[in-house]
Amino acid sequence: MTAVYQLVWKHELTAEDEGSYERPLAAQKEKCLKFIREKGLDESQAVFYTSRKDLFRDVERDRIARLVIHDIGRLAATKGDLEGALFELKVRKVEIMCVEGEVPDK
Numbered sequence: 001m002t003a004v005y006q007l008v009w010k011h012e013l014t015a016e017d018e019g020s021y022e023r024p025l026a027a028q029k030e031k032c033l034k035f036i037r038e039k040g041l042d043e044s045q046a047v048f049y050t051s052r053k054d055l056f057r058d059v060e061r062d063r064i065a066r067l068v069i070h071d072i073g074r075l076a077a078t079k080g081d082l083e084g085a086l087f088e089l090k091v092r093k094v095e096i097m098c099v100e101g102e103v104p105d106k
Contacts, residue, residue: 001047001064002042002045002065003066004036004048004067005049005050005067005075006049006074007052007074008021008024031070032046033046035068046068052075052085056088059094064094066095066097067096067097068099072101072103082104
């Protein structure tokens, strides 16, 4: 299946969001769905995650063939955590696709 991981950092919220993540998550979801369609993938097979723990639980269970993410920086808060996450995805042979930016060669 195709996993779509969504994350909005608190500092990205605007005054109009009034502390809610709903609007920025919806915008990110739409960008990811558009990207999936442009790549010729079946968007009906996409499963959305806002919890990294849940995402990696399914990675460990080999349920995920590819991961679509807005940009790679949303996968982890620190460089060390990002390297660990990329390593785990590589070991599990999960294809990583970024809507914006590139995937590091790790």
